Amino acid sequence: MRAMVIEENGGPEVLRPSEVPDPVPGPGEVVVDVTARGVNFIDIYQRSGLYEVPLPFVPGMEAAGVVTAVGEGVEDLSAGQRVGWAMAPGAYAERAAVKASLVVPVPDGVSDEQAAALLLQGMTAHSLTHSVHPVSEGETVLVHAAAGGTGLLLTQLAKARGARVIGTVSTEAKERIAREAGADEVVRYTETPVAEAVRELTGGEGVAAVYDGVGRDTFDAGLASLRPRGVLVLFGQSSGPVAPVDPQRLNAAGSVYLTRPSLAHFVADRQELLGRAGDLFSLLAQGRLDVRIGGRYPLADAGRAHTDLASRRTSGKLLLV
Structure with a gap:
């Protein structure tokens, strides 16, 4: 399969398309055919080396798609199910193996692009306004x-x-x-x-x-x-x-x-993860929350998406599709 692999830290040019083996689900994992990926500043931090990640690696912490295979011990997800995730690496690829504990079902009425555009930033915003400083x-x-x-x-x-x-x-x-x-x-x-x-x-x-x-x-x-x-x-x-x-x-x-909060500490419990994602999906399906998609890029143009995001001239969410 095709993936964007980072072999050394640096600028957007280190994002290079490569052919890598198809993933196989391990215990507690699912494999997802990825249809849309969110582009986030954490991807830039990891690519540049500001946040250290063992090399080489496939970046991307947020995506949506369809489950194609289920590993041992996974009981609440099944092949053919539409899902999304945040805070798990490997999204800049055609397929990804992801811990099932980090994956959430995407309901009817929410598209794959909307889920990929919403989960990481949406759950961040939800945790900040509902938990870190509960807005009154x-x-x-x-x-x-x-x-x-x-x-x-x-x-x-x-x-x-x-x-x-x-x-x-x-x-x-x-x-x-x-x-x-x-x-x-x-x-x-x-x-x-x-x-x-x-x-x-x-x-x-x-x-x-x-x-x-x-x-x-x-x-x-x-x-x-x-x-x-x-x-x-x-x-x-x-x-x-x-x-x-x-x-x-x-x-x-x-x-x-x-x-200085991190989303990981506010979705560490699966029930909390499902609750935050569920709240957001519900608001979106009801038309009470709007997700603005500011740009769509082919997977091979991930470097250009990083450049555009870092320029701070964009608005809304950038996706790799």
Whole structure:
């Protein structure tokens, strides 16, 4: 079968199509014919070596498709079933062997592309708004990169819980996209200092939570945007890692909290995984959640998809199909 194999860390050029043996399911695994794959920043981090992964490897942590073979001990999945997964490697291939414990059924009414576009970023957004900082009705939160794949889902889920959402974007076109997702206020960080705008929009109080997947470029502004005892939820670093932080800064900002969550710790239990995925699929099927697909690429063009995602000029979710 064909797969994109990374043999050394580096830029997008290290993503090379190769012929590799078809996978065989081991105990507790299923083999899936992959129809759609989500492209995520974690793929870039692993490709570049920022996140260490043993070489060589097939990247891709999120996909959807059809089960073709079931390993020993798998009882709740069967051949012919449509499924999706996140937080398991090997998606940049025509077929993948995946731990059954990480695979979720995809219901009728949700397409393979929608499932591949939703699971990793959707469950991330769900865990951030429902568990890391459970959004309360009437509070105001700040979402950085509000027109990105995770930002759009964060905005919608926070709005569904009754929050007022301030989003940050870079362009007028992205502002329109963020507002269509439900953002109440949008700050173009290329034109206006974010913290200053947030203080003005909140009457000087600041926001209850900042959801920041950008990292280095937005961290200081996010910290300065919090109300006393607010929460800075740093869940990514698309602009680069944040420099070490003196805890005294949290005191000076108003006894605020800083957390660096990972989705893996919020879907570690299979019932929690199925619950989060089920909530998202239900909202999607009901038309209460919109998944914006910002680009579709052939599998062989994975390098171009990485370049486009890293440019931060895209909006919505990028897929390899």
